[in-house]
Amino acid sequence: MGGTAGTVGGRAEQQDFRSRVRGTLLGVAVGDALGAPVDAADVEEIRQRCGAEGVVDLVPAYGRRGAVTHLTQLTLFTVDGLIRAQVRRDTGAWHPPTDLHRAYLRWAATQRDWGPDERRKEDGWLAREEWLYVRRDPTRTLLLGLGDDRMGTPDAPKNPGADGPEAAARSAPFGLLVGWEPQLVVQLALECATHTHGHPVACLAAGAYAAVVHGLARGDSLDGAVQHALALLAQRAGHEPVSDALQQALGAVRQGIPSPARVAGLAGAGTADGVLAAAVYCALVGEDVRHGLRLAVNQDGPSAPTAALAGGLLGALHGDTALPPAWLAELEGRPTILELADDFAMEMTQGPALHGPAASSPGWLARYPRA
Template sequence: MPLWSRAQQQDFRSRVRGCLLGGAIGDALGAGIEFESLEKIRAAHGPQGVTGYVPAYGRRGSVTDDTQMVLFTVDGLIRAHIRRDGGSWHPPTDVHQAYLRWAATQRDWGPDERRADLGWLGREEWLYAQRAPGQACLSGLTGPDAERLGTLDAPRNPHSKGCGTVMRAAPFGLLVAWEPGLVFQLAVECSVLTHGHPTGYLAAGALAVIVHAVARGGTLEEGVHLALALLSERPSHEETTAALRGALDAVRAGEPSAERIEALGEGWVAEEALAIGVYCALVAHDVKSGLLLAVNHSGDSDSTGAICGNLLGALHGETALPPTLLAELEGRGTLLELSDDFVLELLHGPELHGGELRTVWAERYPIA
């Protein structure tokens, strides 16, 4: 990592926090209406649909499996960078291990203190809750061969392209020192851990590259066109490419609306969730308006809200996030702590891996 000025470091931290918190806010906005039609949403909440949090999972501001998996993605990326200092470098392995720790939160009552690999995130008791996890994510990370690493040649769930592959992909784009092609490839390799259909993993790669572009200070439009260029080099890219082009066409088609969103799909599959999230981010007047647009439709509202929030948060930084929505957000402290640890690792990793801090950091992020 090159030396950064203080202003550059502050900007990066703001974008990382914005990306993770923004995604969680979008997730929580959609959590209470995820399985409802637009007609029912409007009947229950008025012609504008929801305009803030509605109760889900026993409270307002609850997040779902989308945010849970994003947290564990970041945890895996931190550990991968720590391991690199020891001469071992294969990030998909560390991300896979992190996802296995997430899978444990979906079956266990709470953290197993006998496990030395949990780290601080795996001991957060509030994460031990099922929030409508995707079946491909669960099946890809459980069962007798759960430890098998899915690869592009032998992916897990080879026919699945559910949105569970794309709603967790934003953190790869925060690796701003990497080249876009490598970010794309890493997101793909970590998608096939649970979802093996090309459209599923290519949609994840596309989102990562768009986040990467804006986290580096570019525009959303630049990110989308870069993603399209990288997609064109991949076999079986047609569905993902068509979805992104559909999002761009929708921007030019006129005033944003829920009906225009529904023409892009419902978001249950990866390319539709990507298209809706990108479209809403592109037409957003501000973060809140974009997020509300992204959740008020008949479909996977929490995932499309999360994707839109990841993009707008990375684009504008944490200070652009609506304070009234931040105040009630479940897990806000955990998200902030993990965001800052990610920034510390990327900017100051060698300083954390030796001397007096070595033990502290190893306890937070243990590696075998």
């Protein structure tokens, strides 16, 4: 795995980048929280529970409003793994898929343990956040994939038949590697998807989603970012299901007023390609972030992953200030998400000043240990 962290230019560019990083991570979490209470319900059930318009605001799940699922948890550990990969590069060790796998194993420990082990300083600060030590309906595929220390690879993936959207839903942070070439972003997301989801559709959907976020983080329009992702996909064997799904999403934009049936038709059986297509469609046709996320939730397909994917796209496109503040105010883990987002932005823009051969910040290395 090649690639460099890259740098973001002057102060205005750095501020814009931080806003997009915050927007992406908060967008994933807000979409996840909006869809979580009705994730297994069809649109009629949603309307029976929430009224004729369906979900229009945060609804309680897991005992509170604004609760997130394993999709947000894993997205945060993706960010943690990417920062750790950059820090570990100083040691001469440079294999980001390994660092991401270790980060996902730290998430898996939160699903087994009662709480953080303060003695394990090498785990870093995110693994000591007590609110993450809850099970929020992780799929059996995730738990099996991370149930031992063996790392999936493209040649020997974990769960080779798993084609669900969970790997894609944790892959937005790969797209925030704006200093990387797009094809390397796709490759990293694809390789890291194999840690839990080995089916080509799941892996390619994760790569395509990361590519779209990458384009948005660099300032592209959503349509332009999708078109670029399609060009990158075309270079990969077996891309047709994911490419076709994205083309259908683009075509659906021109088919009239958005409807739950159109979103559900794109989502199909809830495989990664369909959920990605539905999320892209909702982000494209939404009048604003609120409207796009409501479209993603109020449909027959899986609400939480569709809205999480759409939220990541809308946050990367518009930045954090476009997200509904009333939803952010109640979002579970918001302080942690913001802290991690700002750490990521600082690492990607100021990394050499935080760690390197000449000097290193002890505080930074305590947060993101090289071990």
